Amino acid sequence: MSRSSLGASALATLIATVVCANTASAEDLAAIEAAAKTEGMLTTIALPHDWCGYGGVIESFKKKYPDIKVNELNPDAGSADELEAIRANKDNKGPQAPDVIDVGFSFGPAAKKEGLLQPYKVSTWDSIPENVKDPEGYFYGDYYGVLSFVINKDLVKTAPEDWADLLKPEYANSVALAGDPRASNQAILGVYAAGLSAGATGAEAIGQAGLDYFAKMNKAGNFVPTIGKAGTIAQGATPIVIMWDYNGLSARETLKGNPPVDVVVPKTGVVAGVYVQGISAHAPHPNAAKLWMEHLYSDEGQLGWLNGYCHPIRFNSLAAENKIPKDLLDALPPAAAYEKASFPTVEDQDASKAVVTAKWDAVVGANVK
Template sequence: MSRKTWLGIASVSALALTASMGSAFAQSQDLIDAAKKEGQLTVIALPHDWCGYGDVIAGFKAKYGLQVNELNPDAGSGDEVEAIKANKGNTGPQAPDVIDVGLSFGPTAKKDGLIQPYKVSTWASIPDTAKDADGYWYGDYYGVLAFEVNKDVVKESPKDWADLLKDDYANSVALAGDPRTANQAIQGVYAAGLSAAGGDAAKAGAAGLKFFSDLNKKGNFVPVVGKIASLTQGATPIIVRWDYNALADRDNGKGTNIDVVVPASGVVAGVYVQAISAFAPHPNAAKLWMEYLYSDEGQLLWLKGYCHPIRFNDLATNKKVPADLLAKLPPAEAYAKAVFPTLDEQAAGKAAITAGWDGVVGAAVK
């Protein structure tokens, strides 16, 4: 594939020259002009209360004057990948330009030819372990699985995964997605399994399925997608979800007393990744979006939404993280036991959980 095709830019010598300079193309006027000519960006699965995406999208629109077409905010990672597949020949509004998916979905999307490479100008400050060497996908932010608890309903918050099996939590516990397709839910099952298996990653998938099977048989599992509305209404007073989502709900709970608990064991850190569709109808807008997300400005907007941006260490080293943002995060010791599963471990866990959920747990999450 030629570099010109790789960049998805028309045969304009000035743009080709800039592209050959790599990072010099970042947010250049050439890229901005090319993106504005396309007119819009199509994103998918970006709820405004997830990781501060409301402010991120608003900031991008204000900075560059592009429209942002937002598809299916509640979609899971699997749905995002399927949306690319389903719209390969479609340049209309249902074709996503970019995706934000769980780490394990990046390599598979690359293998299936669904995403295209692009290295942002801040590429060097993204840890090597959190990016594809060829630029097909790269980590954007991370968090840990936590318990979000409605304290107006649940008087004593669970401290660890095993606590969820107690009689006190009858008809109370939900996942924040369908564990057959949504990365957040898959990782929730994996984290429970890692705790039950004593930290043995090889057994985490199967152990997680058994844990949720027991939870379901006990009558503690609620087979609906847990959201802030169901939490505040008391329908799902305990939700297993990423800490950044739970912390955002804590601030915006509209009077509900919300507790956020990082479990004592099975503390699984999840890295999400960005990628550009190989069939993006607006490839230059997609590249400009990536440049914005990985700029200091974009990274700090994610941190404002309680996500640890992938360039956090670089920002902290250069004293670019405002003290007021750091003060709102949980204490560092809450994350001391955090485990970052390898790609192979995630892939094995994902395969076991998605394939075995119906047979082992038998609860259709809707």
Template sequence: MQSKIAVVLAVSTALASSALAEPSQELIDAAKREGMLTTIALPHNWCNYGAVIQGFKDKYGLKVNELNPNAGSADELEAVKANRGNTGPQAPDVLDVGLSFGPAAKAQNLLQPYKVSTWDSIPDDAKDPEGYWYGDYYGVLGFAVNKDIFPEAPTSFEALKDSSYGSAVALQGDPRTGNSVMMAVYAAGVAEGGEPGEDAMNKGIRYFKTLQDNGNLVPVNGNAQNLAQGTTPIYFDWDYNLLAMRDELDGNPPVEVIVPSDAVIAGVYVQAISAYAPHPNAAKLWMEYLYSDEGQLKWLDGYCHPIRFNDMNERGIISKTMLDKLPPAQNYAKAVFPSLADQAAAKSAVAANWGTEMGQ
């Protein structure tokens, strides 16, 4: 079996104590002498980044220069390349990119290594061992349920096969063109016993073929409007999107977000420091803040699961109020992250087989 990120609930005393570490005064002083941090691709409404940035400024008194909040991961790498040797305000210090872009940026010598004080509480398979990039937050594939239509929400992929969910289950679109949709199919395959990669995807395709044949799969894209109207009363997406949608609907209708008990498949973003950062000490201090309990909890306030979630939950750092807004923590403890090789194999399989199996 190919390696996966396994986020475990239990942590050792050594890991717990490391999570309480603070940045050195020497680093804080050096960052303050630089006076500024330049970020890129951090919209304030994504993962609660507005509050994260404000918290960093309030704590350390540094100015934060925000570049192109709506940039994508590829844009971030291009910004680093375009600003080699540039110490002006257009050169990003830090990056927040999709998983595949971390190793790619390292291979292109665009990153510099740095291990934060809480390094040991970041799962080993969620970080580059040399500290060039490391997971920051993740989402898991789940489904939302309109509780007006289904007061007792199903809790697994297996349950959705039941005839009581006729004309109820939807994907957001075509898994050949959307990553979250592809990973929903992949998760179903894992629930069906599929091995990582191609096997899981093919079993996932057969799973949705079963739902189609028994009349449970709706040939309409799932979204908030269709869920509220009852057209797609159950649909799949990343949990952070579903939880935000639930809050926006504000009980009209009541919505429950389910992390399936039989497959918890996660996708992670990663942080890194530019090799050409004009403010390298501010960049390191930013990383210390993001990976502190305070920074991680601010991401969680935006429903992005911080990479140290299980460590903090074990230590009782996460409030009951926040935990009550989330699906059960024990489900997240089972989260696995398909490797880049697994995802590539799955993408090839869905491109080759989805249309043939589903008649599309």
């Protein structure tokens, strides 16, 4: 069905018939694509181009659907900011209202509970593991990685090997998180990982132990209250940044040896994080949002995450079908680095997040920005 052949009444009927949560069929996809082209825009939020290969993923979507403009909002926003953007724009159909979100695993159930998401099951739904998707289709995992230390080798001569090392005097004024731990899922899990490394058990206790760890780091003068990224690593403002392995590997590639960058997965407290996708319940362009999800969960979209050094959520399915190029596998850290990885449950993440976000200011006292 061409864009020009779709009348107003037909469009209304079409949109009404493609909003169901059942797994999309080929007929559904054709209808969704036609409606999405009529909408003509997709509004995303919090998608830095150097995060998990998003730059390439967005470009491949544009190439596939040139009739749909991609409107990108606030690439440096955290997961909490994404949910706030939906709340703030629920009655606004303008360009500041996001259609889709990409948030940390624990933010998915919270967004569903609050009524911020609408259900939709992509056509590859069955190959997404059950434990990382909402059974009704409100949110679903898309990729994961592990937290690592990303290091400017020009400034840090001896790379830290574990969390305890970061408290040493030699790392004075050197260590940063890649987000604000009061809002960023990546930073919150960084605190969680530190607590796990300290030997704490139970989500709330792990969160508290992580806060105590960062309080020690801040008191020692090692913590830098600046959101770390490739630019701050290169400038020397944050010589060591705690961030996802895929972001660190992407930064290393982007900086091209100027300065040389090392990416170290710690020996203990190895925490894996799953990020989930969802469609706003108030999306101005709901069919473009569905088409975007279909793109992300297609073989092409999933391999796009591997290009960005991420493990796609359909990794096992793609590997079983021999669809993963060897060069993409070889670019990832050795499999041994992931052997001790812990995948916190949504419940654990919720419990630790509540502790970290509520107590960071009182316990650590560093205003990260």
